[in-house]
Amino acid sequence: MSRPCRSVLYIPASKERALEKARDLAADAIIFDLEDAVAPEEKARARRLLVADLERGGFGQRLRIVRVNGLDTPWGAADMLAFAAHPGVDAVLVPKVNGxxxxDAAAARVAKPLWAMLETAKGCLTPGPIAAHPRLEGLVMGTNDLARELGARARADRMPLMAALGTCLMAAKAAGKPIVDGVFNAFRDEAGLRAECEQGRDMGFDGKTLIHPAQLDIANEVFAPSEAEVALARRQIAAHAEALARGEGVAVVDGRIVENLHVATAKLLIGKAEAIAARSIAVGAV
Incomplete structure (x- = not known):
């Protein structure tokens, strides 16, 4: 598995203290935000600040993504130019991708890998071609903008957004790209955050975007395989290997059949756990 994306934290590029603190946070990835989190009069200063801060480095193994302004704004072209080949950036996140x-327009200006925000009705209606784009490495759900455009009411079960979430998730999986869930706005509501993380995890999302460092621990916990899940995966692999050695194609573990597809899933889960463990060791060494 590639680098974990359990916790993807938005950091406003205009906030020097937040940028400094980000180096010590337990986030798998950071989205350095030049778009929604930065006021129009601060855009140019935030860009200059972020260029210099990323040149300093010190972010360890975290995935470093810069969310630029769109090319239909006065700042988008300059943002893309500033981070087109910046050595401190892993990817550029393109907002409001409709198709x-x-x-293509971003790829013509940026040498770095691209990520896409899926946050418009048009983009979420047919996300397949977006997810399959050859320069795209990942997708981010922008549920706040999407809910606004749809006129959807906020509900704990997110039922008004389920069609879009499911369609975008399937597109990402079909293309073999990671996709992270939208933000949970009530950052002091730990129970609500946990419930929404568990919902996203159970749907198949690879992680969750976050708006506050206080949300990191819950996201990291929920989107990581538990010890019990890893132990079960190892038992399934072993039992299936033993069944094959006996000339049988199916094993039984805890009263449930284990076939090739279950073994493949078990191996993916163990790979994810090992990637998370490796990242933890690397962060501890920084």
């Missing part, structure tokens, strides 16, 4: 043509 692959938006990624």
């Amino acid at each position: 692959p043509e938006d990624l």
